[in-house]
Amino acid sequence: MSPGLRHRLRILFGTRLGLSTAGRACAVQFGVLSGAAQLYLTFWPDSTLPRGTTFLVIAGVALAGGIVQSWPRDRVSHDFTHPQFSVTLAIGDLFDQPCHLVIGFNDVFDTDTTDDLVIARRSVQGQFLHRVYAGEVDRLDRELAVALTGKQPVAVEERAAKRAGKLSRYPLGTVAVLGLPARRYFLSAYGTMRNDLTVGSGPDEVWHSLGELWRALHVHARRETVAMPVIGSDLARIDTMDHASLIKLILLSFVTTSRQSVVCKELTIVVHPEEYERVDMLELAAFLRTL
Known part of the structure; x- marks a missing residue:
């Protein structure tokens, strides 16, 4: 039995x-099928339809239909009205999404993946460098410098204090x-790169960063589809929140802002297949419907 099937079960x-x-x-399926059987017997009371066998068939079909209907999906969506927008949760590869992408970064916008010392190559940041910029860190740094023009650093570290990576x-x-x-x-810079080269963040920091992210999307995304990872689950070590809680935080922030x-x-939150076992799609779909 595959891990994905075990997780769904x-x-x-x-x-x-x-x-x-x-x-x-299952109850809904059973009610519909039972109603259909009773309607049949009402019009054809002399039917020789075996009662016991009919009940077992109806129960079996209702059970199978209920399981199929409630089977955990790899993708769930919910449409909102007044105003109209939609949210999708999907298992997959962020970089396969044909739309604008959100990439989580730290506050110094580090890009170096050499020896995984500063940025892990497997992280979303690392994949962004190697899959979008073909590993050309100098080109990425030049474009970052242009994008950050006009944004003032709040501090500049000394090289003696931070042995690798950027300082501003x-x-x-x-x-x-x-x-x-x-x-x-x-x-989006939502975590602090400490001088010991570990990244830290927390619920308050993520919530604030999400607010700034939505503002940037409103200005530059032209209301087109945007995909993002579960920020805070990989780069930053948020020990107080599990994977599902981080997703709920993102959903709550996005829906709250979008109501205004x-x-x-459409916002698509992409969960990496390796993280699928940490996510209950049924629970998240139910949470979406409450927003």
Whole structure:
């Protein structure tokens, strides 16, 4: 049995939400089928339809139909009205999304992935350098410098204190916008790169950074679809929040802001396949419907 199938079975039959969702779906299916059978017997009371067999068939079909209907998906979406926008949660590769992308960065906008000392090559930041910029760190740094023009650093570290990486610190929430109008990259600084080369952040910092990110998207994304990772789950070590809580924080911030003014027509939050087992899509779909 594959890990993905085990995870789906655990969500469906090993959680209260999964069992209640499947139970309701099975009950609805059973009610519809039972109603159809009773209607049939009303019009054809002399039918020789075996009662016991009919009940077992209806129960079996209702059970199978309920499970299929409530089976955890790799992708869930919800459409909002007044104003109109939509949110999608998807399992996949962020860089395969054909739209504008959000990339989480630290407050010094480090880009060096040499020996994984400053930035891990496997991180979203590292993948951004190697998959979008073909590893050309100098080109990325030049474009970053242009994007950050007019944004004043709040501090500049000494090389003796920070042995590697960049030294100029920008306010958390700073967004550097790269790329062309057809596909923008929004580099959002939501974590602090400490001088020991570890990154730290927290719920308050992420919430503030998200607010600044939505403002940048409103100005530069032209209300087109935007995809983003679960920021705070990889680069920054937010020990007080699990994966699902971070997703809920992003959803709450985006929907709250979009209720006031549309940020973009669709936001897709992309969960890496390796993180799928840490995400209950049924729970998140239910959370979306409450917003």
